[in-house]
Amino acid sequence: MFEVLISLLPSVLLEGLILGFVYAMIALGYTMVYGVLELINFAHSEIFMSGAVAGAETFILLKGTIANPYLLLLVAIIIGGAVAAFVSVSVERLAYRPLRKRGTTNRLVPLITAIGASFFLQDLVRLIEGLWNNAFYRRYPTFDAFERTYNLPVWLGDIVIILSLFTFFFAIVYLIYWVGVRLARAKQKRPTRNTLYALSGLSILFTVLFSLKYREVLTTDMGLSIQMKSLLVIVVSLAMLFGLNWLVNKTKLGVAIRAVAQDAQTASLMGINPDVIISRTFLIGGFLGGVAGVLFGLLYTLVHPYVGFIPGIKAFTAAVLGGIGNITGAAVGGLVLGMLEMLGGTYLTFLTNGAMGTEYKDILAFVILILILLFRPQGILGQQVGEKV
Amino acid sequence: MKKVLELKSVHTYYGHIHALKGVSLEVREGEIVTLIGANGAGKTTTLRTISGMVAPREGEIIFEGQRVNHLPAYEIVKRGIGHVPEGRRIFPRLTVEENLEIGAYLTNDRQAVAERKAEVFDLFPRLAERRRQLGGTLSGGEQQMLAIGRALMQDPRILLLDEPSMGLAPVLVDAIFEIIVELNKRGKTILLVEQNALLALKVAHRGYVLQTGEITLEGPAEELARNEEVKKAYLGG
Numbered sequence: 140m141f142e143v144l145i146s147l148l149p150s151v152l153l154e155g156l157i158l159g160f161v162y163a164m165i166a167l168g169y170t171m172v173y174g175v176l177e178l179i180n181f182a183h184s185e186i187f188m189s190g191a192v193a194g195a196e197t198f199i200l201l202k203g204t205i206a207n208p209y210l211l212l213l214v215a216i217i218i219g220g221a222v223a224a225f226v227s228v229s230v231e232r233l234a235y236r237p238l239r240k241r242g243t244t245n246r247l248v249p250l251i252t253a254i255g256a257s258f259f260l261q262d263l264v265r266l267i268e269g270l271w272n273n274a275f276y277r278r279y280p281t282f283d284a285f286e287r288t289y290n291l292p293v294w295l296g297d298i299v300i301i302l303s304l305f306t307f308f309f310a311i312v313y314l315i316y317w318v319g320v321r322l323a324r325a326k327q328k329r330p331t332r333n334t335l336y337a338l339s340g341l342s343i344l345f346t347v348l349f350s351l352k353y354r355e356v357l358t359t360d361m362g363l364s365i366q367m368k369s370l371l372v373i374v375v376s377l378a379m380l381f382g383l384n385w386l387v388n389k390t391k392l393g394v395a396i397r398a399v400a401q402d403a404q405t406a407s408l409m410g411i412n413p414d415v416i417i418s419r420t421f422l423i424g425g426f427l428g429g430v431a432g433v434l435f436g437l438l439y440t441l442v443h444p445y446v447g448f449i450p451g452i453k454a455f456t457a458a459v460l461g462g463i464g465n466i467t468g469a470a471v472g473g474l475v476l477g478m479l480e481m482l483g484g485t486y487l488t489f490l491t492n493g494a495m496g497t498e499y500k501d502i503l504a505f506v507i508l509i510l511i512l513l514f515r516p517q518g519i520l521g522q523q524v525g526e527k528v
Numbered sequence: 529m530k531k532v533l534e535l536k537s538v539h540t541y542y543g544h545i546h547a548l549k550g551v552s553l554e555v556r557e558g559e560i561v562t563l564i565g566a567n568g569a570g571k572t573t574t575l576r577t578i579s580g581m582v583a584p585r586e587g588e589i590i591f592e593g594q595r596v597n598h599l600p601a602y603e604i605v606k607r608g609i610g611h612v613p614e615g616r617r618i619f620p621r622l623t624v625e626e627n628l629e630i631g632a633y634l635t636n637d638r639q640a641v642a643e644r645k646a647e648v649f650d651l652f653p654r655l656a657e658r659r660r661q662l663g664g665t666l667s668g669g670e671q672q673m674l675a676i677g678r679a680l681m682q683d684p685r686i687l688l689l690d691e692p693s694m695g696l697a698p699v700l701v702d703a704i705f706e707i708i709v710e711l712n713k714r715g716k717t718i719l720l721v722e723q724n725a726l727l728a729l730k731v732a733h734r735g736y737v738l739q740t741g742e743i744t745l746e747g748p749a750e751e752l753a754r755n756e757e758v759k760k761a762y763l764g765g
Contacts (some may be wrong), residue, residue: 354741375654391633398619398630408579410682465614 146356157369159477160376164431166469167455168424174464175400181253184451185260190223190429191442195277197300208282219433220426226500229426279436285368289388309342312473317515456508463516529556538587547573549741562720565738571721579611580604610684616675620664631681648677669700686717696739725762729753
């Protein structure tokens with residue numbers, strides 16, 4: 140019985156990885172805005188949704204015109220991203236900036252505004268869709284080219300499994316370590332390099348032992364298979380991650396974003412208009428959220444005005460898990476959360492003898508959120524972009 | 529000589545607190561002018577008002593013949609006012625080099641940026657050694673050098689220096705003041721705010737004494753240094 144469960148592991152981990160990349164893409168938007176404004180932009184889930192809906196409309200409108208599905212996807216990604224970026228910048232301009240100008244110091248005020256903007260956007264999209272289509276559930280068309288399944292070469296499959304196992308073990312070991320530190324009421328603020336090496340070493344050890352013990356079960360003859368659309372999700376989100384890292388670390392805009400995040404007032408002494416930089420941050424975060432929305436629609440087909448809530452709050456969990464304000468952290472958090480969720484979804488039934496089914500997988504995400512907030516509020520990697528001094 | 533900067537009875541408030549009560553002063557081209565006074569006299573507020581970080585409620589600030597009060601800080605920098613703020617305020621999680629590059633944010637000419645960076649490194653060799661280090665890991669003196677270097681990257685017409693000696697060891701204070709004199713020799717106009725009045729009056733051409741938001745004395749630096757009141761209040765007898 141146990142061996143059967145283990146033999147499911149590779150495909151579960153791969154599915155988790157794909158889901159994790161979706162979360163990671165959305166988490167980038169939360170993290171960027173938080174890094175600059177220390178504001179949890181709860182409207183980001185609706186920015187994501189508006190991208191998903193705009194993408195659906197693009198697909199439906201242009202399906203007859205553009206025959207090549209890849210070109211069509213590219214157009215949908217651009218339009219979805221642009222619509223979401225527009226929505227994102229508008230929310231900043233109309234809701235958050237007036238509060239900032241009034242010098243509101245209470246952090247609850249922008250937070251509640253964000254939630255309000257969220258509801259407003261849901262119903263706005265519902266209204267527009269209702270007037271336009273007389274229905275607000277939209278379905279992404281399916282394309283053979285995207286549905287096609289490919290077998291991963293065995294070596295690649297092995298790498299994916301080993302990396303996923305490592306990430307998974309690392310997350311577990313790390314969390315246990317931090318819970319331990321907290322329970323022991325130790326003073327240590329952040330893990331030293333040596334602690335990190337030790338934890339990584341331990342995780343590598345677990346990974347090796349685990350894969351050796353279950354080698355036969357883990358590598359089946361069939362190998363791992365992946366759908367084209369999932370592959371697209373991975374490729375696009377990796378491109379987004381590296382692109383964003385490059386933008387933030389290597390370009391003038393990126394340096395300006397980090398400067399505003401650290402000290403907006405001094406940044407203005409450098410000739411930087413903080414409002415412009417904040418607006419650009421929302422633009423970038425919104426665009427990435429919109430692209431994530433289109434890919435989400437491609438994966439799960441059905442989109443509607445309320446589709447953003449659950450992925451949004453999970454991506455937020457991912458951002459907190461990885462360390463909010465930290466771009467790499469958003470990716471790590473997304474991947475860990477995606478995998479944990481898939482594992483939970485698959486194994487909960489077995490572990491609890493059928494008492495808890497797959498439908499409880501969402502609980503897992505929120506249990507993690509609560510645990511993280513209790514024991515390690517700065518997340519796995521800690522804050523990087525902002526860090527006010 | 530040509531007036532670079534002029535304040536005409538400037539009033540600034542922080543909420544209900546009347547911080548500047550009609551401050552008037554002027555800085556002419558090529559001068560080092562110092563503003564001395566006790567803690568809380570309004571020295572920092574004066575600089576912050578000039579660079580647009582707080583808006584004056586009354587009065588005029590004229591920079592090179594144009595009114596600049598009511599402009600936001602990022603617009604005032606464009607006109608050519610470089611401000612080295614109190615407490616240095618370098619960006620702790622940017623590298624030394626990034627701190628300097630962000631100082632030249634308004635310049636799109638890469639060539640010019642590279643040249644100015646070379647000048648700053650020439651002025652502060654220590655910064656060149658640490659160019660890849662994060663700003664927050666520098667010592668106090670190095671941070672002060674970085675803050676001055678960062679302001680120089682804009683190639684400002686006038687440099688506002690707020691307490692460059694604060695919290696530094698005496699050796700470093702001397703080094704920083706040598707740099708200030710050197711910058712002035714290279715043609716920079718400087719408005720210097722200092723608590724260390726003795727040192728400030730030594731390097732400055734003219735000075736103003738600020739007391740609870742008002743200018744109480746002004747004149748050539750040597751005269752102020754000899755003035756009995758100034759001696760008693762700020763120079764330790």
